[in-house]
Amino acid sequence: MADSDERTPLFRNGFNNEDSNNSENVSTDSSFRIPIYGTTSEQPNLRTVPIEERINYTWSSLNVFTNVDTPQSESHLCFCCKRNPGSRGQKKHLLKNISGLAYPGELLAILGSSGAGKTTLLNALTFRSPKSITVTGTRCVNGTPVNSKALTSQSAYVQQNELFIGSLTVKEHLRFQALVRMDRHISYEQRMKRVNEVITEMTLNKCENTCIGIPGRLKGISGGELKRLSFAAEVLTNPSLMFCDEPTSGLDSFMALNVVQILKNMAHAGKTVICTIHQPSSELYAMFDKLLLMSEGRIAFLGTPEAADLFFRELEAPCPKNYNPADYFIQLLAIVPGNEESCRNAVNMICDKFQRSEPGIQVALDSTMKSSEFLRHQDADVWINGSNGNKSPYKASWCAQFRAVLWRSWLSIIKEPLLVKVRLLQTIMVSLILGAIYYGQVIDQDGVMNINGAIFIFLTNMTFQNVFAVINVFSSELPIFLREHKNGMYRTDVYFLGKTIADIPIFVFLPLLFLSICYYLIGLNTEMPRFFVACGIIVLVANAATSFGYLISCVSSTISMALSIGPPMLIPFLLFGGFFLNIQSIPVYFEWLAYLSWFKYGNEALMINQWENVTNIQCPRGNSTCLRNGHVVLEIYNFKEEHLMIDIISLIGLIVAFRFAAFLALLWKTYIDEE
Template sequence: MEDTRSVHLTSQSPPESSANANGSHPVSIAAREDEFASSPGKKSVMKRPLLKRQTVEISRVDLDRKTQNETVHDKVPALKRNATVLFDASWTKKSGTNMSKRRLKRQMSKPTTTVSLSWLNISAVASGARPSVWERIQGIDATHPNKFILNNVSGIAMPGQLIAIMGASGVGKTTLLNVLASQNQSRLKVTGTVKLDGKVAFASDVHQVSAYVQQDYIFIGTMKVIEHLKFQAALKLGKKYSKKEKLERIEQVMSEMGLCKCKDTLIGIPGKIKGISGGEKKRLAVASQLLKNPPLLFLDEPTSGLDSFMAEYVVKLLTRVAATGRTVLCSIHQPSSIVYALFDHVILMAEGRTAYLGPTCRASQFFAEAGYECPENYNPADFYIYTLAVVPDSEQECKNNVKAICDAFEVSDLADDVREEIETLTNIALKERNEEKRHFHISRKLHDKQSYSSSYLTQFRYVLWRAWLSIIRDPILAKLRFSLTIIVAIVYGLIYLQLNRDESAVQNFGGALTFAVSQQSVFHLVCILQNIPTEMPVFRQEHRSRLYTTPVYVIAKSLADLPLVLILSFIFCIISYPMIGFRSGVSHFFVFYGTLVISSLAAMSFGYCISAASPSVLIAAAISTACYRPFILLGGFFQRSNSVKKHLLWIKFTSWVYYGFEILMTNQWSGINLDTFNATSGECTATTETVKICRGDEILEFYSINADNVGRNIGLLFVLTFGLRLLAILILMMRVRSNQN
């Protein structure tokens, strides 16, 4: 059953005899209002204020709810020079893009199924802030009251509908969207019922059939558009699709979202790497969620940060998405009159309650009957938001007006229609309770067991690929690390240039080896402190979408850093080793190099623990600066290992500097003598009055180093490396779980 609507809006009433391009006759606003008054059951379009001499052509085919599985596509009207055409992906000449007729006629992909969403008596309360530690010490009663964000909200969204949730700031738009999508509900106490096709839905059920585009969708800026979509497709589509099918799906989504021309462009990092525009990022965010072809789509303010033209274009794309049979809900803040006219239904929120829920075209009549008539040539969206806003100077009066409007809606025919539709869907579900309930819960259990679409190997492969691209495409960080390594190696070599093997070598070589192991390990530790805090929003976003597991993420990041550690450590060694005059021999050089690498990896594991536990890079840097110094002080050079206090032994045995220093000292002095040792007479010619040391074994004994502990020290460095990485994984898992709870 097709219900075709066509409206011609202009500043002057057009001739009633003229017909538009698709055969439907435009009618005047007055005629539409009279028709609606005479036929209450028929949908109509109320007057929408527009700019002077601006023409809008609307042609929309609604879905028959009785045949929800049959998708009817929108009919795109002919292009006119001064017309804004709905439900197509075309750009005007101003944007510099010309669309072919074949592409204009291309239809969007259909969802495999359709789903209705209903919610009943939803309430959300934010817990009051806890008293601070200082307030508790002083005994101050600083109990903060709970804040009601949503208050007994009900509604319904059907397949094929594009629904806007509107209202002033702080009225609960995003909270309602999060509750319906089962996302971001930490610190909220939520009551009420959410249903899918009339059946009570768990969070896993909603996640299985829906996709959620957050307001600030976060990307890895060093990735190209096509690479980002390949990453998303590989982890979302899984084994069900071949590689060819995944590429075809990516091309299809890029074409639908108008991303083909920027597919080889970097996404970009603001102030660092130039990339795609804000509008393209919004469309890329939607494209990322459409890859899996969900029947239910949530969007949090998809037009925020965009100009009016780009906001209109993004909403037009959403109308095409809804026209395929998807259920689309989005919160939106102060849309233009043209953008407002694109929505099928609108939900107006005020003080946590529903002030209006119904067709966009009937909102003006409802407010007029409530005593708030929208003036001519005025944006209706702005009028509704201003009417429902609470002004600080007249707060009580505004709240009384809002209460009156919300109460009027509760007893209106529109609210009755919503409750009847919810009850109808529930009754249909109850009739098929036995079979449908069994399949519903089976599907939920299968979803819980197969929570990740791709295998662990596929997850690891693509996360490692993206992590490596992020490293090599960050020119500032890469150049800085290489430059600092070369500069530090040269300065280090000049300070300890060609050390003599006399009695001063006991201290000089010990200081040089301590600096080598501590400087390289701390350098790599500091470099990776930014890894998790800067990517934490992306990790949470993708972990919530169940793209990959926490161990896969940490292990992949660790392996991506390994080549750079190997290269930078080798550059440091190849410059400083011959300058200082360490023990000659290829084997001794590679023992020196390998020890620095293993010590650096252990220090990086410690850095991963701090990074995983820190909310920001600044806090991670402050914590690491205070924590790694004891490991250096108890590393064996500043204090002999046999003189460490018992209560500090745990620091000594967890110090990578201690194990690395012992290996390097053994590599340097085991089996050789100083120049002050006379091999013929066996006498020591050192002139030092306090301690006369002439042999390498005596130097090791002076520092309480056992040459036989090299193998043990290497093994313990590997234990530290893997043990601390495992601890970092556990810390990150605990953080994610606490946020979800």
């Protein structure tokens, strides 16, 4: 660093270093604190982690690669041309030989400019890297290498984007988390006691009965409360290791300080806390126990803030007086547009200097020694191959998971105003309109046509109303489901059954209400058994359509995709219902599709229920071609009275088949996500 040419890039940001040799920077004084909860005595005391459960987390020689496609120019000329195997892509080196360690009782903050590799490192440490990413190296808990399942069972991960069921209250959300995340031997009373403790610890008492909120639809809690709720859900099980991805993003300075104070309290309780921080203030910087500065996928420094100040002083690049050290270090290690080459030379020089320095050598030695200690552990293979061999990753039993998911699903339904109020109003209005249009049909030649049209409108309304009611159920909650499933909270079959069973009361009550209003207004068959049979058929048709909506929702990855493919897929089933096209006229190559149409089975069943044993259809005098009885009406449509039970059984079969296919689609998504 004696050469002025080498020193120039370090001072490219225009900092005034005339006062850089002063003894201490005010913002690095670890005693500097702003009270968050009032006085120090008012700060909540988090549950202390027992010494035997504390975690030293180390990583050694972590390298992360991603494939970068470099297609040849000729591959753009013809889409059918085969790509040269040698041009499939090159590996881009994202993280370069990263080693480090985090101790219990310490808050380790990962700092760096955009593109420095902070999120990539955190994803690698938590085994959450995308499928296109290749990670090499060793990650150890107390000297024992771990895999994804073993680490998940001992750690908690607070992601940057909060994903919640917005119609639940804060307390209801935490109750659900306690039911599925705490060990199965813990009683319900103890779980609820722990929920109340966490609410107090995270200062969520004032909003515990407030809905979390849905953006644009339901006003909920504030951004700072959302962040604290994310922490609350993770600390329910008192994990020994915490990961946080930019917990202060989107918060004002006070709320950011509040959140980091929570992290600091967790560290003081004996937890190992690792987080990435975006643009921390000097107050936040003063709370960090350790810093990990990154640039260009390399470590520029790892140690205490005081050691960082000393390290950059030795490089003759000290932080100016009264300047935020976090801002200074981030800008010092940033790659400035237009000056990339000199910036990279400076960054590489700093990283090389740290790697050869005494703190850098000590970090490499400590992480390597911790990684090699597993050879002396008799149970090393348990951690390498998974937590306790084939032990289930789920804390709660299948029944406990099902009860919790069913409870949450039912709450989200009854507390959703659009679902309860708008759909109820829609059902009443449509049934009244149909009743008014077809009011008082007489059983004559015109009445036969009108009644048949009304019956098919029943089917059409039940289909489109129910398909579009559920077409976004799984696609909208897919990110929440995948996150919670990956965290070992519940199984895929539990989630699917809980969601679908919670919907059953709605999809039974609304069809019954619809038919009860318009059935007698139109003047359909008044024999008492006929009404109840029609109600059963309408309920089956509604649930068959609902099951098909579930299938579309599970196949689709987004709501817009589900809404795009839903209507075109319904048209063939509508055409093969026997009203617009006689079932005998269906082309041979489409007959298989007709067997999947609930319109066909529902239309035939309702027509049989309406016209069976009807013998008094009025005919104009002298008209020999009129429809004189119900049997003739059914013959025109090629429907047969003896098919009534077959149609009912077929509708039940379609409900089961569509839902099973939807479950398989959802299961496939979880399988792809876990790879």
